[in-house]
Amino acid sequence: DTxxxxxxxxxxxxxTNKKSLKCEQHMGHRAMYWYKQKAKKPPELMFVYSYEKxxxxxxxxxxxxxxxxNSSLLNLHLHALQPExxxxxxxASSWTDSGNTIYFGEGSxxxxx
Amino acid sequence: xxxxxxxxxxxxxxxxxxxxxxxAYSNSASDYFIWYKQxxxxxxxxxxxxxxxxxxxxxxxxxxxxxxTVKHLSLQIxxxxxxxxxxxxxxxxxxxxxxxTFGKGTHLIIQP
Numbered sequence: 001d002t003x004x005x006x007x008x009x010x011x012x013x014x015x016t017n018k019k020s021l022k023c024e025q026h027m028g029h030r031a032m033y034w035y036k037q038k039a040k041k042p043p044e045l046m047f048v049y050s051y052e053k054x055x056x057x058x059x060x061x062x063x064x065x066x067x068x069x070n071s072s073l074l075n076l077h078l079h080a081l082q083p084e085x086x087x088x089x090x091x092a093s094s095w096t097d098s099g100n101t102i103y104f105g106e107g108s109x110x111x112x113x
Numbered sequence: 114x115x116x117x118x119x120x121x122x123x124x125x126x127x128x129x130x131x132x133x134x135x136x137a138y139s140n141s142a143s144d145y146f147i148w149y150k151q152x153x154x155x156x157x158x159x160x161x162x163x164x165x166x167x168x169x170x171x172x173x174x175x176x177x178x179x180x181x182t183v184k185h186l187s188l189q190i191x192x193x194x195x196x197x198x199x200x201x202x203x204x205x206x207x208x209x210x211x212x213x214t215f216g217k218g219t220h221l222i223i224q225p
Contacts, residue, residue: 042215104156
C-alpha cells in the first residue's frame with residue numbers, strides 16, 4: 001500500500017470556487033511532486049518541491065498554486081478552474097529529487113463543473 | 114511469451130502465459146528507469162527499476178531489460194495472473210532535478 005496519502009479522493013467544484021488538495025507522507029522524503037493525469041493518458045509533471053522549496057514549475061497556469069508547509073505536507077490550491085482541468089491529480093514523493101524512486105498516492109479525482 | 118511492438122496501447126495474453134511490454138525512451142542521457150502498474154481508479158504503483166549501468170534486473174515474477182544502444186526498455190511478467198491486469202507505464206529520469214517522464218502506457222488484458 002502507498003504511504004503517500006491524498007485527500008479528498010473525489011472533489012467536485014464550480015469554476016468560481018476555491019478548494020485545496022492535500023498530500024501527506026511520513027517516509028522522510030525530501031522531494032514531493034504534483035502530477036496531473038487525464039483519462040487514458042500518462043501522468044504529466046506539474047510541480048516539484050525539493051527540501052520544501054519549489055524547484056520545478058512546468059508552465060502550470062496560475063490558477064494552480066502549490067504550497068509545501070513542511071517536509072511532510074504538500075498542498076495544491078485551486079481557484080477559478082476550467083472544466084478542462086478535470087483530471088486525476090497525483091501527489092508523489094521520493095528521498096531526493098534526483099534519481100530516486102518516486103512513490104505515488106492514490107490521487108484526487110477532480111471534476112470542475 | 115508474446116512480444117509486442119512499441120507503444121501498443123493494448124496487450125492481451127492468456128492467463129499463465131508470459132507477458133512482455135516494451136517501451137522506447139527518448140533521451141540517451143536518461144540514467145534511471147522505472148516501471149509502474151496502474152490499476153483502474155488507483156495511483157501508479159512501483160514495480161521495478163533499473164539504472165543505466167545495468168542491462169537486466171529481476172524481481173518477483175518480473176524482469177526488466179534495458180538496451181541502451183537502441184534506447185529500449187522491456188518488462189517481462191512471468192505466469193501472468195488476473196491481478197496483473199492494469200495499465201503499465203515506463204518512466205525515465207533524465208538526470209538533474211527533473212521528475213519522471215512517463216511513456217504512453219500499455220493496457221495489459223488477461224484472458225482466462
